[in-house]
Amino acid sequence: MDAAFFRAWIAESAAVVESQRDHLTQLDAAIGDADHGINLARGFDAVTAALDQAATPTPGSVLKLAGSTLISKVGGASGPLYGMALRQAGKALGDALDVDAGALAGALDAALAGVQKLGAAQEGEKTMVDALAPATSALAVALAEGASPADALSALAAAAEAGAQATISMQALKGRASYLGPRSVGHEDPGAASTALILRALRDVALRQAR
Amino acid sequence: MKKLINSPDTVVADALAGVAAAHPSLAVDIENKVITRSGGATAGKVGLVSGGGAGHEPLHGGFVGYGMLDAACPGEVFTSPVPDQMLAATKAVDGGAGVLHVVKNYTGDVLNFQMAAELAEDEGIEVVPVVVNDDVAVQDSLYTAGRRGTGATVFVEKIAGALAERAVPLGEVAATAREVNDRSRSFGIALTSCTVPAAGKPTFELGEHEIELGIGIHGEPGRTRAPLATARDITAAALDAIDADMPLTGDLLVMVNGMGGTPLIELYLVYNEVHKYLAAKGARITRNLVGNYITSLEMQGFSVTVCRLTDSLTDLWDAPVQTPALRWGR
Numbered sequence: 001m002d003a004a005f006f007r008a009w010i011a012e013s014a015a016v017v018e019s020q021r022d023h024l025t026q027l028d029a030a031i032g033d034a035d036h037g038i039n040l041a042r043g044f045d046a047v048t049a050a051l052d053q054a055a056t057p058t059p060g061s062v063l064k065l066a067g068s069t070l071i072s073k074v075g076g077a078s079g080p081l082y083g084m085a086l087r088q089a090g091k092a093l094g095d096a097l098d099v100d101a102g103a104l105a106g107a108l109d110a111a112l113a114g115v116q117k118l119g120a121a122q123e124g125e126k127t128m129v130d131a132l133a134p135a136t137s138a139l140a141v142a143l144a145e146g147a148s149p150a151d152a153l154s155a156l157a158a159a160a161e162a163g164a165q166a167t168i169s170m171q172a173l174k175g176r177a178s179y180l181g182p183r184s185v186g187h188e189d190p191g192a193a194s195t196a197l198i199l200r201a202l203r204d205v206a207l208r209q210a211r
Numbered sequence: 212m213k214k215l216i217n218s219p220d221t222v223v224a225d226a227l228a229g230v231a232a233a234h235p236s237l238a239v240d241i242e243n244k245v246i247t248r249s250g251g252a253t254a255g256k257v258g259l260v261s262g263g264g265a266g267h268e269p270l271h272g273g274f275v276g277y278g279m280l281d282a283a284c285p286g287e288v289f290t291s292p293v294p295d296q297m298l299a300a301t302k303a304v305d306g307g308a309g310v311l312h313v314v315k316n317y318t319g320d321v322l323n324f325q326m327a328a329e330l331a332e333d334e335g336i337e338v339v340p341v342v343v344n345d346d347v348a349v350q351d352s353l354y355t356a357g358r359r360g361t362g363a364t365v366f367v368e369k370i371a372g373a374l375a376e377r378a379v380p381l382g383e384v385a386a387t388a389r390e391v392n393d394r395s396r397s398f399g400i401a402l403t404s405c406t407v408p409a410a411g412k413p414t415f416e417l418g419e420h421e422i423e424l425g426i427g428i429h430g431e432p433g434r435t436r437a438p439l440a441t442a443r444d445i446t447a448a449a450l451d452a453i454d455a456d457m458p459l460t461g462d463l464l465v466m467v468n469g470m471g472g473t474p475l476i477e478l479y480l481v482y483n484e485v486h487k488y489l490a491a492k493g494a495r496i497t498r499n500l501v502g503n504y505i506t507s508l509e510m511q512g513f514s515v516t517v518c519r520l521t522d523s524l525t526d527l528w529d530a531p532v533q534t535p536a537l538r539w540g541r
Contacts, residue, residue: 025410033289033429034407034414042287071326075264075286075293076319080326118322175318178355179348179427181434 001149002098005209006062007051012201014044020197027190031177036078036190043074043082059099063090063107077175078191081115081128088114101139101149108136108156119174126172126184128191135160135199150203150210157196157203164192212411214509219408223265223287230272234535237275244292245300246272247282257375257384258282258304261313261368262297263320264289266407267428270364270505273536279372280313280534288407288508289429291319297327301336309337309381311388313368315360316344317429339381341388343367345397345516347456348425348434359427362468362516363395365504366528369537373530387527391518396457398449399426399514401433401470405507424448428470428507428514442477446484449515457519459489464498464518464528471506473513478502481513498528504536 017024017040024037050069056062067086070079092110093099099107112132121127123134138159142152167189172178177189216222224241231239238249252258261271262284271283281304286292301310310331314324321342328338343360371388401423404413417423417436422445425434437448453459467482469475482501489496497520505514518524531541 029410029414034410035287035290038407038409039287039290072293072295074290075323076290077322079293079319080322118325119318172355174356176356176427176429179359179433181355 001059001100001104003056003059003062005205006059007056008205009202010044010047010051010062010066012205013198014048016197016201017041017044017194020194024190024194027188027193030187031172031180031184032190033176035076036194039074039076039078040082040194043070043079046070046073058093058095058097060090060093060095063087063093066090077119078194081119081191084114084118085111085132101143101152105136105139105143108132108139112136121174124170125174126167126170126177126189126192127174128189128195130167130170130189131160131163131192131195131199134163135195148210150206153203153206157200160196160199164188164196167192212406212408214406214408216408219411222408223285226265226268227272227285230535236533237272237535240299243299244286244296245282245284245303246275247300247303248275248277252281252304252306254306255308255378256306257308257379257381258301258306258310259313259368259372259375259384260284260297260300260304260310261364262286262292262300262324263315263317264291264429266508267505269503269536271368274365274368274534276532276534276538277541278376278530278532278534279368279537288409291317291323294323294326294330297324298330301327301331301338302334305336308378309339311371311375311381311384312338312340313364313371313388314340314342315364316342316357317359317427318356320360337381339385341367341371341385341392343392345392345395346427347396347398347452348427361399361428362397362466362505362514363392363518365466365500366395366464366516366518367391369532370524370527373527373532376530391524394520394524395516395518396453397514397516398452399428399433399470399512400424400445400449401426401507401510401512402439403472403511405471405510407508422512425452426507426512428505442480443484446481446515447488450485450488453515453517454492457517459492459494459517460519462495462497462520462525463489464520464524465489465496466500466504466516468500468505468514468516469503470510470512470514471503472509472511475502478513481515485515497525
């Protein structure tokens, strides 16, 4: 997977966030402040513009630029959290021109660690961690069992989606939804939902390339 | 959605242009969304920077000026600003004595200010953050992101701002800011929801005869819903919640704050109820504010914030202030 692959992932993420913009905002209206889809779409627009303008010859440089741009442009909690995730992933990939699925798995682990360090969230607290953590575990398991990169990323995306769905029955303990207490139960966490979308975009790009 | 806007995408920039045109005492960087005093940094004075989502006006930009903030950075509506803005504001107001960040306890604000403080320190500017968390509606802060920062932000910015004008060191300004926060509590009530311009529809739905108790300032739902009651009963519910957390005794600074869509006649009516409630408890309101100071767009409703004053806090409250939204004594 080269820089073009990672640029394609970001482009696919931008497209899916734009198409799900209102859905994400609606999820946020139920338990937050009704801006998640709006902010993330704005952020990915800025990332797309930044990637159009700067040279990003390595996978790491693509993700670092995307992360820095999200931190600079989005605001809210999602800007720093997604920005940190992508920056940490980019740093983990170093200067390699081409990375394998194992390196990508390591980068996503670094992304998870970055999110958890900044947001101090654990699994089960109804946040993006509930999509990201099971996804990275599923990816590691699939690769250990010898799955192809495309199959392993399919497992990643499926686990992220299942994780996002599992937030419906959780009570939020972090983020703005936590102020609702038990009333946060019954709603999908918007951050977990957008994480699942972005990881599904990763799978879709990998499947397209495998064909 | 009915709003006086040109386009949902340009609301903040268009409003900042209006602030710039109306207030020559302020320097407004519309592109980067930073409001500073037009005189620039004051040498040897601690700089005060705050910021947060737009939609709470006059907070924070309306409190930039002598005796209060040195800079404010608004984000998009109800969205915290970004570290770049906060860094630009911090650099602009650093007079060599360091900079205090006044941060409302909302996850986005806290995370972005944390990153900005790290960036500023990399550039050799000492930054101390003070996190305001006065909202008693959040009962069990162990199981949440903690109490939200609401009305006490106005008190912290005024009192710490007054102290900073006396050229005291950063540590002392921060300690006083924390003291104000520790001695202050708030509770908010919504009669209606509000509409984020970019979202185009109300953040939450309230029935014709329903109110939301314990709201924050971003239109986020609160602690519980209840049927509409008299101003007397609603005010008592708010003050009971505060009193249960911090007994209401002694000399008090009280703010009855409109959420943006509440007529002053109702705010004064509520103030009367607050006054009677506190008098019955034997507490004295020695200073007060009635009006729109920390709003939630066009939401109908109010919040009440109480600070237990000391003589020195009263002295700092009375000190001169010259900002678009608060001005006296100069």
